[in-house]
Amino acid sequence: MKSESIDRAEVFVVGPDTEKHAWAEGMAGQHMANIVLRLTTHGGLEGIAGAAMITSHGFDLSVGETLRYLLPEIMNQTAAEREGLWHRFRNLGTPQVPQAQSLIDIALWDMTARQAGLPLYQLLGGARHKILSYASTPLLPDNMAYIDYVSERQREGFKAVKFHCWCNPARDLPMCEAAAKHFAGSGMELMLDVEQRYDLEGALKVGKRIGELGFRWFEAPVPDTNFAAYREIKRRSAVPIIAAGNTWVDLQQLAAGIELDCWSALRVDATICGGITPLRKIMGLAEAHGMSVEIQCWGYTLTQAANLHVMLAYQNCTYFEQPVPYPAFEHGALDVIRTDKDGYVHAPSGVGLGIRTDWDAIRSSAILNFEVRPKK
Structure with missing residues (x-):
């Protein structure tokens, strides 16, 4: 059904001003970018996911930029096609930043659980x-x-x-x-x-x-x-x-x-x-x-x-x-x-991942933000 197909993807690479920590001798405090993906269907159903990219000296944009080129592949597809989409991305032939594919798959699972009215x-x-x-x-x-x-x-x-x-x-x-x-x-x-x-x-x-x-x-x-x-x-x-x-x-x-x-x-x-x-x-x-x-x-x-x-x-x-x-x-x-x-x-109490997102905080701390829509 067209209402269940994906019509919009929004990407936020968030670089918040939070306390930075190290995990080894000689390591500087690490910059942890939060890459948030929100998918929306023609019918308004959402699926979200977040992944971290941890780097020294500054926030990394590579996951967000990789998503820019992967997300057109899922436009007009549905969350029910998760397995096929995973195989498609797995076999692209060129190694990708792993969090990018992961975000797409997790958002599709979140969408599926929301549609079912169940915690994931x-x-x-x-x-x-x-x-x-x-x-x-x-x-x-x-x-x-x-x-x-x-x-x-x-x-x-x-x-x-x-x-x-x-x-x-x-x-x-x-x-x-x-x-x-x-x-x-x-x-x-x-x-x-x-x-x-x-x-x-x-x-x-x-x-x-x-x-x-x-x-x-x-x-x-x-x-x-x-x-x-x-x-x-x-x-x-x-x-x-x-x-x-x-x-x-x-x-x-x-x-x-x-x-x-x-x-x-x-x-x-x-x-x-x-x-x-x-x-x-x-x-x-x-x-x-x-x-x-x-x-x-x-x-x-x-x-x-x-x-x-x-x-x-x-x-x-x-x-x-x-x-x-x-x-x-x-x-x-x-x-x-x-x-x-x-x-x-x-377990979080809500459906899907069960995490409500503070979109104002995400937007205000975003260092990269874009959307992908189906080609006309």
């Missing part, structure tokens, strides 16, 4: 309505700052924290030991993410020790492309090993990594792997191998929401990644996702 997680399967959360920290100045920070999160209700730290084994390991000692017996789960910045020797040393300390997992110890190193680290470490999740995002790549026994769990992001359509396939691939998918959620509220809905639709994900401090990640959202006093995040 229920449309996708509805396995549960809440999931445990971990606080994902910024870089902090010293060991005591991390202990104080985790203590604050624990008082708020968090039962798990993931450290972003200096990414230097000589500094990271003493901090991990101090934190493990301080929170021993408190029920607080600890994870470590070193942003793919260790070499194999450092990763083996730290992996062995934090396994002894009972850490929940060790994330991104070396570059994701180094399958051989991941296999060796996993073989020689007691702690579960997962990748960063931004490099190997295709089914065939992930299947190869599983076959080589590189990881204890998979890690991807709906806004980077191509959207919810491929993420559903990845969830099934992992389940078939008895693995979880520890989905990352780093970004503004719309990014968090897309990933949360998938987590709630399936059983094989253990934690929601809650970026903190909250305000830096909530610009442009009238509904936000926060961890409750018992350590859980809950």
